[in-house]
Amino acid sequence: MIISVASGKGGTGKTTVAVNLALSLNNVQFLDCDVEEPNAHIFLKPQIKKQNKAFIPVPEIDESKCNYCGKCAKVCVYNAIAVLPGQDGKKGSNLIFAHLCHGCGACSALCPQGAIKEVNREIGIVESGNCGKIEFVHGKLNIGEAMSPPVIRQVKEHINSNKTVIIDAPPGTSCPVVASVKGSDFCVLVTEPTPFGLNDLILAVEVLGKLKIPFGVVINRSDLGNNKTEGYCKQENILVLMRIPFKKEIAMAYSKGEPMVKVFPEYKKDFVTLYKRIIEKKR
Amino acid sequence: MKICVTSEGSSLDSNVDPRFGRCQYFIIVDTDTLEFESIGNPNIESMGGAGIQSAQLVASKKIKVVVTGNIGPNAFQTLQAAGIEVFTGASGTVKEAVNKYKKGEFKAVSNPTVGSKSGILGKNK
Numbered sequence A: 001m002i003i004s005v006a007s008g009k010g011g012t013g014k015t016t017v018a019v020n021l022a023l024s025l026n027n028v029q030f031l032d033c034d035v036e037e038p039n040a041h042i043f044l045k046p047q048i049k050k051q052n053k054a055f056i057p058v059p060e061i062d063e064s065k066c067n068y069c070g071k072c073a074k075v076c077v078y079n080a081i082a083v084l085p086g087q088d089g090k091k092g093s094n095l096i097f098a099h100l101c102h103g104c105g106a107c108s109a110l111c112p113q114g115a116i117k118e119v120n121r122e123i124g125i126v127e128s129g130n131c132g133k134i135e136f137v138h139g140k141l142n143i144g145e146a147m148s149p150p151v152i153r154q155v156k157e158h159i160n161s162n163k164t165v166i167i168d169a170p171p172g173t174s175c176p177v178v179a180s181v182k183g184s185d186f187c188v189l190v191t192e193p194t195p196f197g198l199n200d201l202i203l204a205v206e207v208l209g210k211l212k213i214p215f216g217v218v219i220n221r222s223d224l225g226n227n228k229t230e231g232y233c234k235q236e237n238i239l240v241l242m243r244i245p246f247k248k249e250i251a252m253a254y255s256k257g258e259p260m261v262k263v264f265p266e267y268k269k270d271f272v273t274l275y276k277r278i279i280e281k282k283r
Numbered sequence B: 001m002k003i004c005v006t007s008e009g010s011s012l013d014s015n016v017d018p019r020f021g022r023c024q025y026f027i028i029v030d031t032d033t034l035e036f037e038s039i040g041n042p043n044i045e046s047m048g049g050a051g052i053q054s055a056q057l058v059a060s061k062k063i064k065v066v067v068t069g070n071i072g073p074n075a076f077q078t079l080q081a082a083g084i085e086v087f088t089g090a091s092g093t094v095k096e097a098v099n100k101y102k103k104g105e106f107k108a109v110s111n112p113t114v115g116s117k118s119g120i121l122g123k124n125k
Ligand code: SF4
Pocket: A061, A065, A066, A067, A068, A069, A070, A071, A072, A073, A083, A110, A111, A112, A113, A114, A115, A116
């Protein structure tokens, strides 16, 4: 069973829910797919045993085969290739803007001269290890890089289907989120009962609807803000899996990098209930 | 000699568009006869790499000089590879820019003058 934890916006407590859920269950594998800002390791404090470089395949053009037809530049929707045909008897040239390349492979597949081969460009790192009984994997995108989906996919290659897999997805609703939650059996959406929170929750619900992933909502700081989020869930028939009230002690533990179930073990049963609700919903 | 001036409109009396990759029009003008061709820029709405696309477009017009307000790194690199000289800091009408260019009042740049994505509305504005 793969459960991803996502949220339409950052700072809602997504990592808190993912980490505490992982610590409350048995036989868990935890994947931090928020590769632009991985922070689950701060709470889980894993022992890293393996490090692998993460790559994106980018094109390399063999100038001796290229006839500067320009097909590769045309097919690239990200405009990562420029082809300048020769003029006045001068040889042409081509440029590859590797930072814009999404590694889709279209250019090399389409080059009529077979002049393009793919070479790996390092854009991050994937680390794996364990924290107690929890198997842990996370990815980190190098500073200045923009293409997180290839790193996310490399993190997800570690998925161990014999375990309850918990994926901490990046915040938002763009490509990296889709890359993270795709293939999940269930998605937990963490939100706050504020107007912004609701707005972003609605966007996230739309994305999950398109991906056909069943989901439920966790309302964090449920006693602050307004009741519009509850109203929305009721109206749309969305299951509210858990409500976490604001507690100063929880916030304090968080700021020290302590998971709440470690400091307050009594919350464990609430996360177990959350898990049971997911299982029921899946039935 | 034919040069390219980035423009907000399609005539020589239009104002110079300070952006290169996402300018409204490219005016390809003969500096001797002032005969010109205006090309609407198809890359204004492009998600990324507008400068690269625009540079390839003007290179295909067999010009050797671009006159504009500012130039970003990707466009600059592409124009350089095409052997096109870049002059920045232009303002006023296209006609005025052509005259200034003829008098040698612009300096050719050897580096981009703005960062990537500067021509996107809402950024640096
Ligand atoms: S498609 Fe192939 S042959 Fe054509 S310009 Fe690109 S690399 Fe050269």
